[in-house]
Amino acid sequence: MNSNRYPFLGVTDMAARLPSLSTLRAFEAAARHLNFSRAGDELCVTHSAISRQIRSLEEDLGVALFERRNRAVFLTEAGRRLLATMSDVFRNIGDCCNELRVGISAPLVVSCEPTFTQRWLIPRLPDFNALHPDVEVHLLTAGGPVNFDRSHVDLALRRNDFSWAPEIYVETVVEERVGPVCAPHLLVTGSTDILSLPRIHSATRRDAWPRYIADGQIPDANPVASQVFEHFYLSIEAAIAGLGAAIGPEPLVTDALKSGQLIAPRGFSSNGYRYILLSRLPIEDDARKRNFLFWLRKQFNT
Numbered sequence: 001m002n003s004n005r006y007p008f009l010g011v012t013d014m015a016a017r018l019p020s021l022s023t024l025r026a027f028e029a030a031a032r033h034l035n036f037s038r039a040g041d042e043l044c045v046t047h048s049a050i051s052r053q054i055r056s057l058e059e060d061l062g063v064a065l066f067e068r069r070n071r072a073v074f075l076t077e078a079g080r081r082l083l084a085t086m087s088d089v090f091r092n093i094g095d096c097c098n099e100l101r102v103g104i105s106a107p108l109v110v111s112c113e114p115t116f117t118q119r120w121l122i123p124r125l126p127d128f129n130a131l132h133p134d135v136e137v138h139l140l141t142a143g144g145p146v147n148f149d150r151s152h153v154d155l156a157l158r159r160n161d162f163s164w165a166p167e168i169y170v171e172t173v174v175e176e177r178v179g180p181v182c183a184p185h186l187l188v189t190g191s192t193d194i195l196s197l198p199r200i201h202s203a204t205r206r207d208a209w210p211r212y213i214a215d216g217q218i219p220d221a222n223p224v225a226s227q228v229f230e231h232f233y234l235s236i237e238a239a240i241a242g243l244g245a246a247i248g249p250e251p252l253v254t255d256a257l258k259s260g261q262l263i264a265p266r267g268f269s270s271n272g273y274r275y276i277l278l279s280r281l282p283i284e285d286d287a288r289k290r291n292f293l294f295w296l297r298k299q300f301n302t
């Protein structure tokens with residue numbers, strides 16, 4: 001059979017050999033972060049799901065894309081080549097989608113860390129919608145550095161625990177304050193110190209407890225049992241369930257404190273971090289961005 005006469009047969013065969021888009025997205029996120037947990041947070045899947053997709057892609061291609069050393073991952077030469085290609089592909093897809101949106105009223109696309117989105121932003125978003133019914137807000141969940149060109153995000157709400165390009169515009173929203181929280185029944189007698197409870201850790205913030213102890217210069221000679229959960233919001237849910245005490249950033253536990261699901265007997269203190277709003281273009285030049293920043297600060301009374 002003459003393949004020139006039926007060119008679509010070759011295209012079909014080639015398409016059948018391409019990895020799935022979800023697998024390539026998992027690789028691109030993992031390669032960009034060099035961290036499977038952060039990639040999982042960005043794509044709202046687990047660390048193990050990212051690991052399975054990477055392993056499947058490596059088996060399909062027959063090459064190693066990552067080197068795994070001392071619980072850290074590094075790109076191989078093949079991984080760097082694929083990342084460069086995928087970055088171009090996703091940027092081209094985004095540019096094409098933007099061209100197709102011409103003439104449509106553009107929404108305000110806000111990227112926010114998953115736990116902050118679930119536990120603080122979404123419950124309060126109806127208030128912003130009521131104040132600004134003409135602004136359509138689209139939420140994306142992601143953490144860490146943001147590529148505004150690739151993701152086509154207007155604003156990124158983040159904790160300032162990473163570096164960003166000097167040309168990015170940054171506005172402080174609120175200072176982060178943290179403290180240990182637990183379910184009320186664990187301290188019902190009033191004689192138990194929250195620091196003596198089993199400690200709940202998040203794999204993405206393993207330094208939360210040590211940093212709190214060190215910053216507060218708290219004597220902490222007695223070791224206690226601990227559990228580690230993959231995502232930060234799971235550590236908060238574990239505290240609500242009564243599994244022990246977790247370090248809770250005040251914004252992320254404020255609703256649980258008001259409802260009585262959690263208590264914070266030691267209160268909250270600054271840990272040197274801030275929640276910030278990042279933009280590729282000046283925030284003051286865009287009324288939608290200005291209104292969103294003003295609303296965020298008003299929510300925190302800052």
